[in-house]
Amino acid sequence: MGAPIIELADIAKTFESRAGATEALRAVSLTVEAGEFVSIIGPSGCGKSSLLRIVGNLVEPTSGVARVNGKSARQARLDRDYGIVFQTPVLYEWRTALDNVQLPLELAGRARGEREQRSRALLRLVGLDEFAGHHPWQLSGGMQQRVSIARALALNPSILLMDEPFGALDEMTRERLNQELLQVCAETAATVLFVTHSIAEAVFLSTRIVVMSPRPGRIERVVKVDLPRPRVNKTRALPRFFELVTEVRQSLREDSGVAEDLRSGGADSP
Amino acid sequence: MAVLWEAVKMLFALPSYQLPHLHEIAADFFREGAGGERWWWIMAQNAGYTALESLIGFALGGVTGLVLAVTFAQSRWLERGLLPYVVASQTVPILAIAPMVVVWLGTSWFSKAVIAAYLTFFPVTVNMSRGLRAVDPDALALMRALSASSRQIFFKLRFPASLPYLFTALRISATASVIGAIVGELPVGSRFGMGVVIVNAAQYYNWRPANLWAAILVSAVIGIVFYRAVAVVERRVVGWSRVVPAV
Numbered sequence: 001m002g003a004p005i006i007e008l009a010d011i012a013k014t015f016e017s018r019a020g021a022t023e024a025l026r027a028v029s030l031t032v033e034a035g036e037f038v039s040i041i042g043p044s045g046c047g048k049s050s051l052l053r054i055v056g057n058l059v060e061p062t063s064g065v066a067r068v069n070g071k072s073a074r075q076a077r078l079d080r081d082y083g084i085v086f087q088t089p090v091l092y093e094w095r096t097a098l099d100n101v102q103l104p105l106e107l108a109g110r111a112r113g114e115r116e117q118r119s120r121a122l123l124r125l126v127g128l129d130e131f132a133g134h135h136p137w138q139l140s141g142g143m144q145q146r147v148s149i150a151r152a153l154a155l156n157p158s159i160l161l162m163d164e165p166f167g168a169l170d171e172m173t174r175e176r177l178n179q180e181l182l183q184v185c186a187e188t189a190a191t192v193l194f195v196t197h198s199i200a201e202a203v204f205l206s207t208r209i210v211v212m213s214p215r216p217g218r219i220e221r222v223v224k225v226d227l228p229r230p231r232v233n234k235t236r237a238l239p240r241f242f243e244l245v246t247e248v249r250q251s252l253r254e255d256s257g258v259a260e261d262l263r264s265g266g267a268d269s270p
Numbered sequence: 271m272a273v274l275w276e277a278v279k280m281l282f283a284l285p286s287y288q289l290p291h292l293h294e295i296a297a298d299f300f301r302e303g304a305g306g307e308r309w310w311w312i313m314a315q316n317a318g319y320t321a322l323e324s325l326i327g328f329a330l331g332g333v334t335g336l337v338l339a340v341t342f343a344q345s346r347w348l349e350r351g352l353l354p355y356v357v358a359s360q361t362v363p364i365l366a367i368a369p370m371v372v373v374w375l376g377t378s379w380f381s382k383a384v385i386a387a388y389l390t391f392f393p394v395t396v397n398m399s400r401g402l403r404a405v406d407p408d409a410l411a412l413m414r415a416l417s418a419s420s421r422q423i424f425f426k427l428r429f430p431a432s433l434p435y436l437f438t439a440l441r442i443s444a445t446a447s448v449i450g451a452i453v454g455e456l457p458v459g460s461r462f463g464m465g466v467v468i469v470n471a472a473q474y475y476n477w478r479p480a481n482l483w484a485a486i487l488v489s490a491v492i493g494i495v496f497y498r499a500v501a502v503v504e505r506r507v508v509g510w511s512r513v514v515p516a517v
Contacts (some may be wrong), residue, residue, distance in 0.1 A: 053411075056415055058411050058414055058415060077414070077415060077417055078417045079417075080416060080417055082415070084411075084412065084415045086408045086411070086412070088408060090406065090408045090409055090411075090412050092409065092426075092427070092430070092431075093431075093510050093511060094430045094431075094433070094508070094510045094511075095510075103416070103426070104416050106426070107413075107416045107417075107418045107422055107426070108416075135510045136510075137510070
């Protein structure tokens, strides 16, 4: 595809606590190129969220190097090169939907007029322009997460980091938001790193799927998703879709109870 | 309430010096005082005086509490050093401190406001420093991801996020500040305020018990008005919060 946007070289992460050291990640190397949509999937506690946070420079790796947009991860963060979406919407309760979307523009010191215009356009993009004046508690979970996606796009970042953004939503809302996310990505041409524990979601969204092992997290396999684009609802019914779901499922470690749990709980297709 | 009051009085056959009739208390407001003024007017003037002292003390204590909370939230080291003294200040009975403050600062309204502030600042400090720390880690991570300055993190996240904590404290402080002002008026030398009215009424209690009860009633009303005022402001300021209780 294009130039390397995210480069992880031999990343390891060990968390120290009073209870002892926990090795979360071991020797993870990965390159994501411009325009890719890469999902990271793995059992709970495999360090996939930590990996995402290392890319975002919210967590420092114990060893290894993370480079983003050709700079250190730290510099990329300081330059606001990426937008981030967490598992919970993390909206500020005292701000309206519009003001939440404006937050990154405020922090970057953009003029008021530009902020307002841009935020309104983003709310329209995620289909919430009518809810600009609503406070978070007045919005459903799915709507809140859409606001948080709009906020992540506010500074028009070339990279989107998404940490199980739809994990807390019901299946129908999740599928609809998957669809919307792909449209948004097509419009913004962002490179996406996406953490999930849903196999079907990963297959539907991604150009590549990185399958991780149980703790300490290592890259078990990388599955290339060769489904036709654009992905639409019919994509979920293609025979190739099921083949890929099966392939990813088998790549998740057989000998792990957590993975077993994941296969029965996280897989949402036959 | 009124029915319960009179029922208790009847049931236990309480004489008026133990529990006067409600109409006796009501009548006391229309009695003529020594200076020729009606008592409702005397009460109103003194209540206004006390309310003003309380309000100034409330503001003074609120600001002090806020400054301490922000200081503590910024520096664990300062918190460890100063918090024991802050706690100790609240374990000393206010009745013991009030006369000293009046001796130091004189019998004017200012010494009363300082005593009111003394009771006001503590809940604000304790609650607000907790609120400033209780910020959602992901909300902080978001700020970091957007490379916000520590100033921006304070004003756009920590401070607004802790406002519900602040208002919980202010509700407590609102009534405490009135108590503080009244206690400050008790020492000899004070001339105005509900504290003075209460001391005088207590001296003549055997003769005119209804007078003290009326003074207690008026003092309680000041506290309730303060509390409600805070609750109304709270609704306006932190209406976005799901934890705001009803007014």
